[in-house]
Structures are given as C-alpha cells and as structure tokens.
Amino acid sequence: MSNLYHTSFYAMGTRCNLVIPDFEEELGEQLTGIIKNEIHRIENSLSRxxxxxxISQINKNASQEPVHVSPEVFEILSTCSKYSRITKGAFDITLRPLYKYWEEHPSDPISETQLNHILNEVGMKHLRLNQEDRSVSFDSRSLELDLGGFGKGYALEEIRTILEDFSIKNAFISFGESSILTKGEHPAGDHWKIGINNYVNPGEPVHAFEIRDASVSTSSNFYMSDDGTLVKHRHVINPFTGHPMESCLAVSVCSKAPVFSEILSTALLVAPDETIEALSDRSMPCEIVKVRYDSGEPEISTYIMT
Amino acid sequence: MQISRRHFLEITSMLAGSAVAASSMPWISAFSQPETFGKDPSDRVRIGFIGLGTRGQTLLLNMMDFTERLNVEIAALCDIYQPHFERMGKMTGGKVPCFYDYREMLDSVELDGVVIATPLHQHEEPTIHAMEKGVHVFCEKSMARTLDEVKNMYDAHKEHQKILLVGHQRLFSPVYLSALERIRNNEIGPVTMINGNWHRNQSWILYGGLEPGSALDRQLNWRLYREYSAGMITELCSHHLQVANWVLDSTPISVSGSGSINFWKDHREVWDNFSLIFKYPGGIHFKYSCLQSNKHNGMQIEVLGNKGTMDLEVNKQYEEFPPAPPAIRQLIHSIERNIFDTIPIGGATWVPAEPVAQGGRFISDDWEMNETQLFLEAFVDFIRKGEAPQKLTDEGYHASIWALLAEEATYSDQHITIPEPYLLSKS
Known part of the structure; x- marks a missing residue:
C-alpha cells in the first residue's frame, strides 16, 4: 500500500497510534495536528x-460550594452517573481517596476501620449534579473525581468525528492498545479483526472481534510490557470491598460507541457476573469477553447483548 | 527554597557523576564539591553591589537570603540614582555602608567580590577597576556595549587572575543542566536546529512619566538608547544565544539578520523586532526572533534533533517516534502486504516508564527554582576557592561578543563573522 499513513505520539499518559490506509502524508500531518489539539483540549478539561x-477545579472546591461547569463536563458527569446506576455501582469515578489509601499504605497491615471510613466517604452517591444551574457539588469532604476509566473512550468518540470530517473511510486508532477505534475495513478484508491477547500464550489470541465502525476497550488489573512480560499491578480497587482486586482478570467490550466500551470494560472488571447478566435489557448491543487467568490457563466467558 | 535547594544538590551530585560534567558543566562543582568554611568573621565572604536598579535589587535580595547560611556579608552598596540609593539603604536597615561612587566604595571597603548590575554601557569600568583592586566580579549580562569593552573585561580577568562571571542564569537551571546531559547522551539524536524567540507586548519603558530623551530618561530607560544598549539583542537574546552556544558546544561561524521599529514608533532607538540566523559548524542554524508587540509565542527555545525535541523554557521533552507497539507494527506489515489477519492488540493499557503529559515528559522534575540565587551561591563558593571554571566565563564572553555581532548584522544586512582580535586562544 503506497499511501499508508501511520503516526505515533504520547497522549493521555500513554501512546496513541493512528493507522490510516490510503491517506496521503500531507493530509495525515494536518489530521494529526487536529487530533492532538483535540486530545490536549480534552486533557485540559478532564485530567485531574x-x-x-x-475536574481539578471540581475536586478542589465542590465539597465547599457548587462548582458551575461547562455543558460538556456536565454531560460527561451525567453519563458517568447514569452508568454507575446501570452497573449497580461498579462504574465509579469517585474512588480516588481509596486508591490514594492503597498507594500510601502498600504493605501496611490493613486497618479495616480506616478503610470502611474511606469507603463510606466515597461513591457516586456523594456526587450531586444540579441540572438547573449546571453545577456539581460533593456532600463528602474527601471525594475526588478521576476520569481515567472514561477519557480515552471519550477521546476516541471525538477522533471519530474528526475522521468523518476528513471523509476517511478506513482507519485504525489505538490508545495504549487498550482502547481501539476502527472505521471501515482492513484493506485486504471487509472488516477489522481485533485479537484479544492471551497472556499465557501471546501468539494465540483468546478471542477475535470482527468489527466495522466499532470500538474495543479492554480493562485489566495487570499490565503487559512490550516484550510480553506480564506485570501484575493490583492497581484496580474493588469499590464494593475497598480492597485491591486479587484475581487476574481482563475484560474486553466491543460496541459501536467507544465511551460505552470504555465505561463497561472498566465497570465489569470489578462487577460480579450477575451484574453482567442483568445488563442485557439496559445495554446497547455489545459483545463482552471476560478472561480469568487465576488457574494459569485463560478461562473465557463471552456475553452477547443484542 | 530550602527543600528545592536540597533537591538541586541531589541533581548536581547525580550530574557530577556523569561523563559530561567536566566538559559541559564544570561549574556544578560549586554544589557537588563546595569549599568548606567556618562560621567565624574571618571566614566571611564580603560582597559589594554596584547598581541597585530593578535587576540589582533582585540580586541583592537573593543574596540577603543566604548570607547567614553561607557566611556572607553584604559589605557595601553603590548606586548613583537617589531613589535607588535610599531604597537600598532601607532594604539593608541602614547597616551597610552606601556609596554614590563605586571608586570610593572600592577604595574604602575591603571586598572579596562585587555584583555589578549597572546599565550595559557601565559594566566595563567598574569590572576592570574592581579586578585591579583584587576583587572578583559577578556582572549582569550582557557583558558590555562594545566588542572592545567585552574584550577588555575578559583580558583584565586573565591579567589579574580574578573571577569574572556573567549572569546567564540558565547555566544553573536544573532543567537546562539535565537537558544538556541528555542531549550529550544523544537522547534527541544529533541536534539539527535550534529555534527560539522572546516575544512580549509592552513598551519596555520601565520608568514612566519622564521627558523622552531627557537625561534622566536616558539614564533610567537606558535599554531604549543605542548609545547604552543594543536593546533586546543584548538584554534578551544574549540569554538564549548563550544556551545555543552551550548546547552546540561551539560558537557561531556567522550571523545574519534584520531588525526594525514597526510598532513602538516613539523616541526609542533600538529595534522593537528583529530576526536572526546564527550559522554553526556542521550546517546547524539557530533561528531567533524578538518582538515587542505580540506575546502569543512568549519565550521559547527548542532544541531539535532527529529523535526528539527539548522545549527548554517549558521543561518538556518530546519524542519524534514513540516506540511503535509490536501489534501496530504487525498491523502495518499486514496492510502493506495485503494480508488480512488478526491484530493481536486488545490488552491492558500500555504505560510509559516515565509519565507523559500533553504529549511530552518533563526534562527535570524540579524546575521552579531560583537560578539567580544558585548562580550567586556559586559565585561565593568560587570566591572561596579563588577561581571559577574558565568555561563559565567563556560562556558569558561568547554570548556577549556574538550579541554585539548580531546587532551589527541587523544594521548591515550582511553575514557577520567574528573579527580575529576577539577570538579566544584555545588554551
């Protein structure tokens, strides 16, 4: 392919890769500039x-007084709030104090009293959104918003609009390899085949999503380095228990909407299986693949919402 | 400042152990290997100040901050302007002898060093007189108004074996020091261009309400008069010119450029905008502009290499080609060969070893530091040691000489090279 455009840059704490078949370099550079600007705009608005x-202004002030926010941020917080309800509390953007606790006490003996105290002080129930004056307030002193499980999906939504503005038919966009957006098809096929890595056997994907104009988002409580080494981070905290997730788990969600995929993969990592099963009547069409590595070999559960 | 200073010591101690310390930043020895000293009056370093305008006052305040810690005495102050004279007396609680005439100060007070922050055209005389009296000198940048004055100052420093430091404070910035080490270690590849600007939107009339061109206006707003200053070329550009020389470990081969007054069409005599191109060995260019009628681009100096960019004034480093993930490489391969296969990609988020923000990562994790104060601290240490690294003086010399040659370029529309008498012998 003579006109394959590819670029790679850092954004949102990870790397972003654009792969656009049949797209000339000069236009690609212009497109990249616009996309980078848009991502920076989002970071400047959403990053803590x-x-x-x-978001920083809300974190700083919302426990003292209502903070008036832009329509965009209000809508984002409303979306987060909606999905918190749909996932029965599994999706929660208010858990920062809990994460801080575990960062600061990685190996201390756990004080259940202190942990319970923090658990009571966090949670979406403490987040107040006032539609009338578009304000945000906290009724807990220690609340802190973190849109880490949302931002990349949101950026992909915005990138999709930009790709459409450029009349791009086929494209593959990756944020940190965990959030993928595709448009159209692979030049040699009639869709894109997105393989979900198998950490035990990297050459053999545990699953392949076959998609056109759709997104795939994966959440897991471990990281993978480029050389294929598994780095278990225990970086995901279960919002129901307040403890880091011990189970070695990855959840991939494939849907038309990148934000939906992003939110759902984040939520379902910590949600009990019943929550997934109960989702079917409230979810948009999607395919969910949950992979558990606790026994060594991957145990795969697949759910399809129609 | 105390906590930051401790961090700066960690940074300099780390850099001091690097391969490039001796060749590129020997002056960090003031922090990595300072001279020891006692707390007795006999161990005290006695400093005088000549010129207490805006910059001089900043320097004095900075030094007053560490007199106790470093056993320094502010021993004498001098300014010819009455309001400055009165202010400096108040600042030091009337405890420090004040003078109108620096010669009288040098004659009557025993000093180890002086800090000179007079207008540019008044740097040469006090510098040379001080050295003749056996006193070390820290002089604000740029060194002087003419090539001969600059050379005379340099020669006096050699002849009298006295320290001569020129206040290019980026030489003590943790960001610049860290960046230099990384550049030397090829982190951004070979440097292929340096791009800088200092854009403001202001009249630069620091003292308002004066009759334009009057004696007092010329004395206080000296930066606007060609007799006393080359305007932004000596007052601003010289900072980044020093950085370019330092980064490229060289001096320019030539400079060309152009300047004009296109906005502040008042009584000023110096350009309110100019653009310069300095040509360096290896076909490398340093492109620089100053502008006084638009501040959108502010102050920037970017060092560009084929593997990355150092955006020094904002402490950011960017990679040209972030490592392509294996899955993306495989995808590109499949598209190029028209093979329709599965892209093994979906997994946990990839996270870089060092955090990135807004597309770049920080060069130094501590950068809100007071470099002016660090430089003054170093001056005190070098006085105790009796000498300063020659490279530090040479950095000031070259930036000063080339600023004046750049000025000449903007008036002549020619490529200006350095006349032979101003070349330093390679000793």
Missing part, C-alpha cells in the same frame, strides 16, 4: 493532573 482543568 492538570491543575486548571474543570
């Missing part, structure tokens, strides 16, 4: 690491 972002 950017001191002046709207």
């Amino acid at each position: 690491f950017v001191p002046y972002s709207e």
Whole structure:
C-alpha cells in the first residue's frame, strides 16, 4: 500500500497510534495536528493532573460550594452517573481517596476501620449534579473525581468525528492498545479483526472481534510490557470491598460507541457476573469477553447483548 | 527554597557523576564539591553591589537570603540614582555602608567580590577597576556595549587572575543542566536546529512619566538608547544565544539578520523586532526572533534533533517516534502486504516508564527554582576557592561578543563573522 499513513505520539499518559490506509502524508500531518489539539483540549478539561482543568477545579472546591461547569463536563458527569446506576455501582469515578489509601499504605497491615471510613466517604452517591444551574457539588469532604476509566473512550468518540470530517473511510486508532477505534475495513478484508491477547500464550489470541465502525476497550488489573512480560499491578480497587482486586482478570467490550466500551470494560472488571447478566435489557448491543487467568490457563466467558 | 535547594544538590551530585560534567558543566562543582568554611568573621565572604536598579535589587535580595547560611556579608552598596540609593539603604536597615561612587566604595571597603548590575554601557569600568583592586566580579549580562569593552573585561580577568562571571542564569537551571546531559547522551539524536524567540507586548519603558530623551530618561530607560544598549539583542537574546552556544558546544561561524521599529514608533532607538540566523559548524542554524508587540509565542527555545525535541523554557521533552507497539507494527506489515489477519492488540493499557503529559515528559522534575540565587551561591563558593571554571566565563564572553555581532548584522544586512582580535586562544 503506497499511501499508508501511520503516526505515533504520547497522549493521555500513554501512546496513541493512528493507522490510516490510503491517506496521503500531507493530509495525515494536518489530521494529526487536529487530533492532538483535540486530545490536549480534552486533557485540559478532564485530567485531574492538570491543575486548571474543570475536574481539578471540581475536586478542589465542590465539597465547599457548587462548582458551575461547562455543558460538556456536565454531560460527561451525567453519563458517568447514569452508568454507575446501570452497573449497580461498579462504574465509579469517585474512588480516588481509596486508591490514594492503597498507594500510601502498600504493605501496611490493613486497618479495616480506616478503610470502611474511606469507603463510606466515597461513591457516586456523594456526587450531586444540579441540572438547573449546571453545577456539581460533593456532600463528602474527601471525594475526588478521576476520569481515567472514561477519557480515552471519550477521546476516541471525538477522533471519530474528526475522521468523518476528513471523509476517511478506513482507519485504525489505538490508545495504549487498550482502547481501539476502527472505521471501515482492513484493506485486504471487509472488516477489522481485533485479537484479544492471551497472556499465557501471546501468539494465540483468546478471542477475535470482527468489527466495522466499532470500538474495543479492554480493562485489566495487570499490565503487559512490550516484550510480553506480564506485570501484575493490583492497581484496580474493588469499590464494593475497598480492597485491591486479587484475581487476574481482563475484560474486553466491543460496541459501536467507544465511551460505552470504555465505561463497561472498566465497570465489569470489578462487577460480579450477575451484574453482567442483568445488563442485557439496559445495554446497547455489545459483545463482552471476560478472561480469568487465576488457574494459569485463560478461562473465557463471552456475553452477547443484542 | 530550602527543600528545592536540597533537591538541586541531589541533581548536581547525580550530574557530577556523569561523563559530561567536566566538559559541559564544570561549574556544578560549586554544589557537588563546595569549599568548606567556618562560621567565624574571618571566614566571611564580603560582597559589594554596584547598581541597585530593578535587576540589582533582585540580586541583592537573593543574596540577603543566604548570607547567614553561607557566611556572607553584604559589605557595601553603590548606586548613583537617589531613589535607588535610599531604597537600598532601607532594604539593608541602614547597616551597610552606601556609596554614590563605586571608586570610593572600592577604595574604602575591603571586598572579596562585587555584583555589578549597572546599565550595559557601565559594566566595563567598574569590572576592570574592581579586578585591579583584587576583587572578583559577578556582572549582569550582557557583558558590555562594545566588542572592545567585552574584550577588555575578559583580558583584565586573565591579567589579574580574578573571577569574572556573567549572569546567564540558565547555566544553573536544573532543567537546562539535565537537558544538556541528555542531549550529550544523544537522547534527541544529533541536534539539527535550534529555534527560539522572546516575544512580549509592552513598551519596555520601565520608568514612566519622564521627558523622552531627557537625561534622566536616558539614564533610567537606558535599554531604549543605542548609545547604552543594543536593546533586546543584548538584554534578551544574549540569554538564549548563550544556551545555543552551550548546547552546540561551539560558537557561531556567522550571523545574519534584520531588525526594525514597526510598532513602538516613539523616541526609542533600538529595534522593537528583529530576526536572526546564527550559522554553526556542521550546517546547524539557530533561528531567533524578538518582538515587542505580540506575546502569543512568549519565550521559547527548542532544541531539535532527529529523535526528539527539548522545549527548554517549558521543561518538556518530546519524542519524534514513540516506540511503535509490536501489534501496530504487525498491523502495518499486514496492510502493506495485503494480508488480512488478526491484530493481536486488545490488552491492558500500555504505560510509559516515565509519565507523559500533553504529549511530552518533563526534562527535570524540579524546575521552579531560583537560578539567580544558585548562580550567586556559586559565585561565593568560587570566591572561596579563588577561581571559577574558565568555561563559565567563556560562556558569558561568547554570548556577549556574538550579541554585539548580531546587532551589527541587523544594521548591515550582511553575514557577520567574528573579527580575529576577539577570538579566544584555545588554551
């Protein structure tokens, strides 16, 4: 393919790769500039690491007084709130204090009292969204929002609009290899085949999603380095128990909407299986693949929502 | 400042152990291997100040901050302007002898060093007089108004074996020091261009309400008059010119450029905008502009290499080609060969070894540091040691000489090279 455009850059704490078949270099550079700008705009608005972002302002002030936010941020928080309800609390953007506790006490003996205290103080129930004046307030002092399980999906939604503006028919976009957006098809086929890595046997994907114009998002409580080494991080905290997840688990969600895939994969990593089964009447069509590595060999559960 | 300073010591101690310390930043020895000293009055370093305008006052305040810690005495102050004279007396609680005439100060007070922050055209005389009296000198940048003055100062430093430091404070910035080490270690590949600008939107009339061109206006707003200053070329560009020389470990071969006054059409005599191209060995260019009527681009200096970029003023480093994930490489391979296969990609999020923000990562994790103060601390240490690294003085010399040659370029529309008398012998 003579005009295969590919670029790679850092964004949102990871790397972003654009692969666009049959797209000339000059237009590709223009497109990349626009996409980078859009991602920076989103980071500047949603990242808790950017001191002046709207999310940082909310974290700083919302426990003292309602913080008025932009329509965009209000809608995002409303979406998060909706999916928190749909997933019965498994999707939760308020858990930062819990994560902080485990970061600060990685090996201390656990104080259940202290942990329970933090658990009571966090949770979406403490987040108040006032539609009338588009304000956000916390009724807990220690609440802190973290849109880490949302941002990449949201960025992919925005990127999709930009790709459409450029009349791009076929494209493959990856954020940190965990959030994928595809448009159209692989030049040699009539769709894209997205393989879900098998950490025990890297050459043999545990599953392949066959998609056109759709997204795949994977969440897991371990990381994988480029050389294929498994790095278990215990970085995911179960919002119901307050403890890090011990189980070695990965959940991939494939749907038309990147934000939906992103949210659901984040939530289903910690949700009990019953929550997944109960989802069917409230979910948009999607395919869910849950892979458990606890026994060594991957145990795969697949769910299809129609 | 105390906590930051401790961190700076960690940074310098780490850099001091690197292969490039001796050749590229020998002056960090002031922090990695400082001279020991006692707390007695006999161990005290006695410093005088000449010129207490805006910059001089900043320097004085910075030094007052560490007099106790480093056993330094502010021993004398001098300024010819009455309001400055009164202010400096108040700042030091009337305890420090104040002078209008620096010669009188040098004659009557025993000093180890002086800090000179007079207008540019008044740097040469006090510098040379101080050295003749056996006093070490820290002089604000740029060194002087003419090539001969710059050379005379340098020669006096050699002749009298006195320290001469020029206040290019980026030489003590943790960001610049860390960046230099990484550049030397080829992290951004060979440097192929340096790009810089210092854009502001202001009149630069620091003292308002004065009759334009009057004696007092010329004395206080000296930066606007060609007799006293080359404007932004000596006052701003010289900082980044020093950085370019330092990064490229070289001095320019030539400079060309152009300047004009296209916005501040008042009584000023110096350019309110100019663009310069410095040509370096190896076909490398340093492109620089100053502008006084638009601040959108602010202050920037970017070092560009084929593997990355150092955006020094904002402490950011960018990679040209972040490592392509194996799955993406396989995808590209399959598209190029028209093979329709599965892309083994979906997995946990890839996370870089060092955090990245806004597409880049920080060069140094501590950068809100007071480099002016660090430089003054180093001056005190070098006084105790009796000498400073020659490279530190040479950095100031070359930036000062080439700033003046750049000025000449903007008036002549020619490629200006350095006249032979101003070349330093390679000793």
